Amino acid sequence: MFIDEKRDVDLADLIDAIDATEGSGDRIPCRSGSVAATAIWTSDDADEQLEAASRCESCPVLAECRAYGLAHVREKGVWGGMTASQRKRANRRRPRFAA
């Protein structure tokens, strides 16, 4: 599978996980509130990124979103409670296994 195909499949899986929360009463913080309020997830400002990352902690799909963000570190913004630079650093520390 090519990288773009894997990204699309992984993103579809994450969106399915988000959709599965519909009707549960759980809030997805980055999808709740005004456009201005949710812009901090893609902000270039470090303080806003950290604020967004802290708000992810209450998200019902935190684990799935973090897994996506770690698998796709070139994605801009905060994913799964981690900024882009935190995800890159975490990926550098993860052991690599030969396929």
Ligand code: SF4
């Ligand atoms: S964990 Fe992912 S889906 Fe949840 S608020 Fe954070 S960025 Fe959004």
